[in-house]
Amino acid sequence: MKKIKIFDTHTHDYFESFDSDREQMLADDFASGVKHKIQIGCDMDTSKQAIELAHTSNKMFATVGLHPCYVEENFENLDKSFIYFKEELEKNYKNNTTTKKIVAIGETGFDFYHNDSPKMREHQQISFEKHIELCKKYTLPIIIHTRNARNETLEFLQKNIITKNKEISGVIHCFSENAEFAKIVTTQFNFFISIGGAATYPKSHDIRDAILHTPIQYIVTETDSPYLAPQSVRGKRNQSKNIKEIIELIANIKKMNSEECSNILFENAKRLFNMN
C-alpha cells in the first residue's frame, strides 16, 4: 500500500452539506492520508466558521476573505467585513506560532461569469485591493479565484504584486486556465496553481496541458469541497480524501510514482502557507 500524503489547500467543510456528519467525514479524511486542510472563508460569517472549525484540529487552518461573488451583497458594508478580518488577523498575529490559525487571505479575485456590469467589476476590484493590503500588512499569501476574467486578473497582479521584492505569494485556486496563463503566474509572480477535481474531467484538456508544462514545484492540490468532486465520484459531495485521484492524475502526467508526487505537492503547499 502506497503512502499518499494529502494537503487540501482549499475546502469549505463548514458548509451546511456537512452538518449531519462533519466529524465522521473529517475522521474519514484524516484516516485516508489527509494531513492538512485549509478552511477557506467566503465572507464575514463563513470566515468566522472557517476559523472555528480550524480550531478543532491541529491539522486544520483557515483564511479570511470575501469571495468575488459575495462582494455585491456586502458592498454597502464592506468596511464592516474588513474590520472583522483585521480583528481576527490581529489576534492571530499576537498568538504564538503553534496557535496561529489564519494562514492566508481570500478567497478574493474576479468572477465575471454571472454578472458583468461595470459597477460590479469596480466593486470586485476594490475588494480585491483591500485583500492585497491585508496580505502586505500581515505577510500572508493570497487565495485567488478567477472566472471569465483572465486578462483582468493578470492586469491586476501586474499592478498590485511587487514581484521583485517577492512581497506577496499566492495561489490561483481551482486552476481552470491554460498552460500559457500558468506560465505567466508561476514565472512572473512566483505564484502556485492549485489543481482540483476539474482536472480529471474528460473535457479538461487545457488544465492537463497546464499541469504538463508547469514545473511541479509550482503545483498544489485542493478539493473546493463540497464542490467539484473528481471524475470517479463526479456530482457527489466532495471531500479531501478524493484528492488521491488528482495526485494520481498529476503523477501520471509527470511520469512519477504517486507517493513521490504526493510528497512534492505536500511540501509545495507547506511553502505556500509558510508552514516550514
Ligand SMILES: [Zn+2]
Ligand atoms: Zn472556494
